[in-house]
Amino acid sequence: MDRTAWIRLGSAFWHFVSWTAQSWRTILVCLVIGNVLLIADHEAAGVAVFWVVPAWCAFRAAWEALSPLTYEGVLGGPLRRHGWRRRARKEWARVAERCGLAWPWERGKRKTIPRLLRVHASDNTLSLRVRAAVGQTVDDLNQAVEAIATAFEAESAESRRVAPGVVEIALTMRELLHEPTTPQAPHELEVDAVTLGRRSDGSPWRLDLNGLHTLVVGRSGAGKGSIFWGIAGNLAPAAHAGLVRLWGIDLKGGVEVAVGARMFSSVAMDEQSALTLLRSLQQVIVERQGAMRGRSRQFEPSPGDPAHVLLIDELAVLTGYASRDVVNEGNTLLKRILTQGRALGVMVVAFVQDPRKETVGMRELFTQTIALRLASSSETRMVLGDGYGDVAPAHRIDRTMPGAGYVVRDDGVVERVRADFWPDDVIRTVAERYPAPAAPVDWYENRTPVPLASVVTADMDGAPRPRRRSPRSASGPEDSEAV
Numbered sequence: 499m500d501r502t503a504w505i506r507l508g509s510a511f512w513h514f515v516s517w518t519a520q521s522w523r524t525i526l527v528c529l530v531i532g533n534v535l536l537i538a539d540h541e542a543a544g545v546a547v548f549w550v551v552p553a554w555c556a557f558r559a560a561w562e563a564l565s566p567l568t569y570e571g572v573l574g575g576p577l578r579r580h581g582w583r584r585r586a587r588k589e590w591a592r593v594a595e596r597c598g599l600a601w602p603w604e605r606g607k608r609k610t611i612p613r614l615l616r617v618h619a620s621d622n623t624l625s626l627r628v629r630a631a632v633g634q635t636v637d638d639l640n641q642a643v644e645a646i647a648t649a650f651e652a653e654s655a656e657s658r659r660v661a662p663g664v665v666e667i668a669l670t671m672r673e674l675l676h677e678p679t680t681p682q683a684p685h686e687l688e689v690d691a692v693t694l695g696r697r698s699d700g701s702p703w704r705l706d707l708n709g710l711h712t713l714v715v716g717r718s719g720a721g722k723g724s725i726f727w728g729i730a731g732n733l734a735p736a737a738h739a740g741l742v743r744l745w746g747i748d749l750k751g752g753v754e755v756a757v758g759a760r761m762f763s764s765v766a767m768d769e770q771s772a773l774t775l776l777r778s779l780q781q782v783i784v785e786r787q788g789a790m791r792g793r794s795r796q797f798e799p800s801p802g803d804p805a806h807v808l809l810i811d812e813l814a815v816l817t818g819y820a821s822r823d824v825v826n827e828g829n830t831l832l833k834r835i836l837t838q839g840r841a842l843g844v845m846v847v848a849f850v851q852d853p854r855k856e857t858v859g860m861r862e863l864f865t866q867t868i869a870l871r872l873a874s875s876s877e878t879r880m881v882l883g884d885g886y887g888d889v890a891p892a893h894r895i896d897r898t899m900p901g902a903g904y905v906v907r908d909d910g911v912v913e914r915v916r917a918d919f920w921p922d923d924v925i926r927t928v929a930e931r932y933p934a935p936a937a938p939v940d941w942y943e944n945r946t947p948v949p950l951a952s953v954v955t956a957d958m959d960g961a962p963r964p965r966r967r968s969p970r971s972a973s974g975p976e977d978s979e980a981v
């Protein structure tokens with residue numbers, strides 16, 4: 499027998515013992531019934547009743563060891579979720595009171611607690627729908643979410659307001675994000691959204707890009723690289739087909755972007771070329787505004803007229819730490835791109851370690867945020883906003899889980915996610931398979947930058963959001979088999 503078989507056998511034995519021990523009440527009942535049957539001269543039935551619990555536990559343990567997937571789907575998962583639901587209903591009053599949610603409506607009298615409206619369990623998540631008691635607010639419930647999660651022994655918790663005074667608390671009862679994963683080989687022409695990893699319930703994490711600017715914040719080593727390459731790598735087939743144009747700025751000496759630079763049409767690794775690149779992207783916006791004015795308010799990418807995605811690694815170098823002239827112009831250009839670009843198919847994804855106002859003065863122009871591991875609760879609130887410290891506690895993400903974080907979408911919904919890890923050889927393979935289409939030499943450098951003053955600013959705030967697009971049929975990449 500190999501090592502895996504021994505491990506399975508050991509785990510099956512352990513489950514047999516622990517399930518049998520947990521069923522001690524049922525075993526006592528069986529002993530009584532069995533003895534009664536023996537006394538009444540029904541020997542076979544009595545012995546059968548004695549052994550019914552151990553036999554059932556042995557059957558479960560064997561099934562789980564031999565076919566874990568069918569066991570989980572048919573018996574293990576439903577039984578576990580039934581237990582969670584039962585426990586939540588039974589213990590809610592006590593937990594709510596201990597977590598500070600009991601509300602003394604009259605001194606010395608009975609306390610009221612928030613009402614548990616619905617208990618639902620699916621996959622690894624237990625959801626509690628709770629209505630705040632009179633005198634409480636949704637914020638009071640949100641503040642207690644961590645304590646509730648601890649009381650129910652949940653791995654983590656998220657909450658969202660679903661109606662006035664009503665909050666849905668999603669408790670992750672089994673952590674599915676511990677194990678790192680690597681990506682599927684990209685081969686589809688994706689423009690609007692990319693699959694970056696998993697959500698806390700194990701479902702795929704799709705990040706919407708269409709008409710959105712994304713800010714990714716995380717301490718050093720938090721796994722920003724996974725998201726950088728998740729986006730670039732998944733867009734690479736569409737970039738290769740001419741539906742997307744990838745632009746990259748990496749002012750940390752190009753260390754990050756160099757590995758897969760061939761996916762990008764334009765890359766800047768020093769301050770001056772970063773400014774040139776930004777001016778060129780702004781020029782794209784100006785030209786597109788001219789082309790669309792009076793004809794269309796919604797941009798549709800097509801080969802030759804692609805969506806533009808700018809990825810900036812370490813935004814703070816450009817907007818905070820570079821020389822003053824570069825910082826001034828970089829900030830101005832980027833703000834204009836952020837305010838005007840999204841309706842015109844120009845999206846920005848920026849990565850930053852240090853999210854303070856002095857370094858990133860344009861945080862509010864990003865329409866969605868991904869918070870990876872952060873240093874403190876005040877940093878979480880700074881990045882995500884005041885109400886998110888408890889709902890998306892990025893400062894509590896463990897160091898051993900790089901790539902894990904919270905997404906705060908543009909509609910305010912919070913998702914707990916973990917990105918797939920992109921090893922260098924996968925990045926290189928994708929870059930070789932899907933290089934950016936050959937652009938005219940120095941395409942972007944030869945464009946005449948338009949002076950900032952002449953840029954049309956009419957649509958800065960009221961810009962229409964493009965409708966959801968699906969890539970037009972285009973001649974796909976020739977070779978699209980797995981990497």
Ligand SMILES: Nc1ncnc2c1ncn2[C@@H]1O[C@H](COP(=O)(O)OP(=O)(O)OP(=O)(O)O)[C@@H](O)[C@H]1O
Nearest residue numbers: 678717718719720721722723724900901917918919
């Ligand atoms: N999604 C992931 N799953 C598992 N491990 C990961 C993941 N992402 C990153 N790692 C591990 O964490 C290390 C640091 O990741 P990464 O370089 O992406 O961090 P970073 O946030 O970009 O840091 P810095 O800002 O210092 O460059 C990687 O070398 C890798 O070993």
